Amino acid sequence: MRDSVRDLAPIFVVIAFFQLVVLQQPIPNFVDLTVGIVLVILGLTLFVQGLEMGLFPIGENMAYDLARKGSLPWLLIFAFALGFGTTVAEPALIAVASEAADVAAQGGVVGMDPESRAQYAWGLRLTVALSVGFAILVGVYRILRGWPIQYLIMGGYAAVVLMTAIAPEWIIGIAYDSGGVTTSTITVPLVTALGVGLASSIKGRNPFTDGFGLIAFASLTPMIFVMGYGMLV
């Protein structure tokens, strides 16, 4: 509880300072604000508690069990399913996809009618989900093989730069942002635990050096895939 208060204190200070000193407005709705702050603190405390008890063990156990099973195809299928499944329903992605459809409609790429816009947004969501599934799959394979992460990431960067040069200009902003919105609060701990668990159950891998990096791929591949989508549609 004390940790949560400390974690959240900076936001309260920033908002109070700007509201009272810079904008010189009173704090509106004091009751709602107090209730909200109590809920935020309580929620963060519960979340952090549950992280160590539930989410980390789930991810790690699955990594151990799948590694012990020794079946590469199942491990890769699991990696892909986890990436795809957690992303396709991600609320932040749904919001960005519908905004992107508006941009595309304004640019005259798709029709202004709601139906073709919805179709475009759905295609974009599918593209991002596919790319995250692919990212987790590649990331897991990297952990198994022990490849150094920097070469793969640099390759990804090169692909982003190349795609930027040939993709239509209006998609670039959307594509760059779509990398960041894919990794939600539940996905990140689960995927991190999966990577670390995998690296610690394979001989010769260091959980610290090799276990991280899955999130990095998941924020990189959507940029490449979305620019590709912009070129195709």
Add this chain to the structure above:
Amino acid sequence: MIEVLKSLVATLGTTVWDVMPIILIVLGFQVLVIRRSIPNLKRTMVGFLYVLLGLAFFLEGLERALFPLGRLMAQQLTDPAFIFGADAAADAVHQWFDYYWVYIFAAAIGFSTTMAEPALIAVATKARDVSGGVISVAGLRIAVAIGAAVGITLGTFRIITGTPLHYYIIAGYVLVIVQTTFAPRNIIALAYDSGGVTTSTVTVPLVAALGLGLASTVPGRSPILDGFGLIAFTCLFPIMTVLGYAQLTRWRAGPGASSSKE
């Protein structure tokens, strides 16, 4: 009170719905492929329940207290009347530094929301555990939060000046690659990861409001075309600050430590 409970239950419902795919995939693999029961099943279930409840409380609290105020603030700070003064001539030419309060707000809100980001807390905890305490939770989080602050500030500068997004991102990539060649090898994967974890529950809604407000205020910017890009900045700059933090820790550990083999 009743109303608070009602919307709390609604938020809990949405949260459960959002994590449904994860639950289905994990359960499906556990039952069909692994075919072994989870050790400490009860404790794990309770933990998962805590995560769900905690996230629902957290989101509900944010929606009730911080987001409305933060969004309003982003609007007011980017309002032409606030930035240029109420009596400013409409056709006056404004320089990028007229927006100084926007930059200060961007940096402050970027830092503080990143410090509170639950996903970052999770990654930092894990990093501390597997590094045997070499990486401190607070140290990593502060490094990431500084990165996010710098990124968002630079992102607002880009919206105000209207310069192309990809120049900044490509320059950022070059910097990351240069830093990678100098950084201690074992931190690299963690540093790359810290880009993606900054942008989840707390940061995205406030940052999006800031970008949108700014793009509709600055003359010549279109909110739908120029409002994008802030999240990309927030993802890129923490990589640099974490790599820098690692170099700093090694450098402080003394010249002998840097030559020791991993």
